[in-house]
Amino acid sequence: MSFYTSLNGLKNAQTSLGVIAHNIANSETYGFKRSRTEFSEIVAGSALTNPKMIQGIGASVKSISQNFSLGPVEQTGSALDLAITGDGFFTTRSPIDGVTRYTRAGSFQLSETGNIVDNSGNSLQLFPVDASGRVTGNRLGNATVPTQNAAGSEFIGVTISETGVVNASYADGSVEPVGAVALATFISPGGLKKVGDANWEGTGLSGPASYGAPGSGAYGTLLSGALERSNVDIAEELVGLITAQRNFQANAKAIDTATQISQTVINLRT
Structure with missing residues (x-):
C-alpha cells in the first residue's frame, strides 16, 4: 500500500514542479496568468469499516487553477x-x-x-x-x-x-x-x-x-x-519550487524505506 501512496505523491510533486516551471518560463510573457496546483486527500473505506480505522491512501491533483490577478503595467x-x-x-x-x-x-x-x-x-x-x-x-x-x-x-x-x-x-x-x-x-x-x-x-x-x-x-x-506583464512572482515561485522538490524527495525516501522493510521481511529466517 505504501508503495502506491508514495508513488502518487511522486506524481503529484512532479505535476507541481511542471506547473511552477511553466509559470517561471512565462514570467516575461505579456498577459500571462500564473497557475497553481491544488491537491485533495484520497480516503478509502466501506459502509462496514470502523470510521476510527479508515486509513488515507495518499493525495491526487484536484485542479490546476488559474490566478487572474492584475500584473504589473509597463509603459511602451x-x-x-x-x-x-x-x-x-x-x-x-x-x-x-x-x-x-x-x-x-x-x-x-x-x-x-x-x-x-x-x-x-x-x-x-x-x-x-x-x-x-x-x-x-x-x-x-x-x-x-x-x-x-x-x-x-x-x-x-x-x-x-x-x-x-x-x-x-x-x-x-x-x-x-x-x-x-x-x-x-x-x-x-x-x-x-x-x-x-x-x-x-x-x-x-x-x-x-x-x-x-x-x-x-x-x-x-x-x-x-x-502593456500588462505576467503576474508571476519569481520569489514566490522559487519558494514553491523548493517545496515541491522537498515533497518529491520525501516521497522517494518513503518508497526507499518501504523497500527496505519489505526486504527485511523477505530475509527473515525462522
Missing part, C-alpha cells in the same frame, strides 16, 4: 499597446477558423489591410459607434481602419481612449471614430481554456461571455501606450 508609448486597468479580456477573432478568443495581452498592430490584429493575426473586435464615438449596438466586428476618409485624405495615425474608442486621424486634420473596443467578462474565468499565446477560449465551465465597453459597469478602463 505605442498607441496600439493596450492594458486593461481592471477586469475584462480583449476579444479577438481568428481569420482562419473564425474562433473567438480572449486575451489580456494587448499588443496590437495594423496589418497591411488596415485591420488591428494581435501577434497571431487575430482581429481585435469592436462595437459599432456613431460619429461622436457613442456605441450604437452590441454586434461585434473586426477593427478595420480605413486607409482614406470620405474626402480622400490619407490615414496618418490612430489613438484609443480610456473608454475604448478607436479614432483614426487623417492628413486633412480630421479625426473619425472607427469603433469601441469590446471587453469580455465571465462568471467563472477559472473555467476558461488556455490555448497558448496568452489566449483563452470560453467553455461550459466559464459560462458565456458578457460584453461591454471599457469603463462601464465591471469593465476596467484602457490604458493606451502600455
Whole structure:
C-alpha cells in the first residue's frame, strides 16, 4: 500500500514542479496568468469499516487553477499597446477558423489591410459607434481602419481612449471614430481554456461571455501606450519550487524505506 501512496505523491510533486516551471518560463510573457496546483486527500473505506480505522491512501491533483490577478503595467508609448486597468479580456477573432478568443495581452498592430490584429493575426473586435464615438449596438466586428476618409485624405495615425474608442486621424486634420473596443467578462474565468499565446477560449465551465465597453459597469478602463506583464512572482515561485522538490524527495525516501522493510521481511529466517 505504501508503495502506491508514495508513488502518487511522486506524481503529484512532479505535476507541481511542471506547473511552477511553466509559470517561471512565462514570467516575461505579456498577459500571462500564473497557475497553481491544488491537491485533495484520497480516503478509502466501506459502509462496514470502523470510521476510527479508515486509513488515507495518499493525495491526487484536484485542479490546476488559474490566478487572474492584475500584473504589473509597463509603459511602451505605442498607441496600439493596450492594458486593461481592471477586469475584462480583449476579444479577438481568428481569420482562419473564425474562433473567438480572449486575451489580456494587448499588443496590437495594423496589418497591411488596415485591420488591428494581435501577434497571431487575430482581429481585435469592436462595437459599432456613431460619429461622436457613442456605441450604437452590441454586434461585434473586426477593427478595420480605413486607409482614406470620405474626402480622400490619407490615414496618418490612430489613438484609443480610456473608454475604448478607436479614432483614426487623417492628413486633412480630421479625426473619425472607427469603433469601441469590446471587453469580455465571465462568471467563472477559472473555467476558461488556455490555448497558448496568452489566449483563452470560453467553455461550459466559464459560462458565456458578457460584453461591454471599457469603463462601464465591471469593465476596467484602457490604458493606451502600455502593456500588462505576467503576474508571476519569481520569489514566490522559487519558494514553491523548493517545496515541491522537498515533497518529491520525501516521497522517494518513503518508497526507499518501504523497500527496505519489505526486504527485511523477505530475509527473515525462522
